[in-house]
Amino acid sequence: MKSPLQNAFQYTLIISVLYVVYKLIDINSPKGAEFISYIIPTLLTNIVIVVFPLLFLFFYLKDGKALSEIKHNILDKSDPQITELNNQEMLREYHSMLKEGIITQDEYDSIKKKYLKGLHKD
Secondary structure, eight states, X not given: OOOHHHHHHHHHHHHHHHHHHHHHHOTTSOOTHHHHHHHHHHIIIIIIIIIHHHHHHHHHHHSXXXXXXXXXXXXXXXXXXXXXXXXXXXXXXXXXXHHHTSSOHHHHHHHHHXXXXXXXXX
16 A cells, blocks of 8 residues: 555656646647746646645545544653643543443443553553
């Protein structure tokens, strides 16, 4: 399976070739040596700087796992104090769910154990 970067690069090349062919056929575009000095900056600005990043984002976010990976990477690199506060907040939420009868005591104990392990990882 190709990576999002490979897909974006491949489609950028295809779009670039199609654009050059279109401009070769276009009667209003320059001809001869002027065409080269016209097409290269146009390709660099329009295709490479705009289309490639957009295609990369499209292919990266198209994969359902990409957003969860981004979230996971952000949480892994975050400050341990922030993670501890998030865990404490989640425990409060689950405790209120226990009080309301949404979850059982056994479920709460299991969740609590998981979050407490997360707090005391070294």
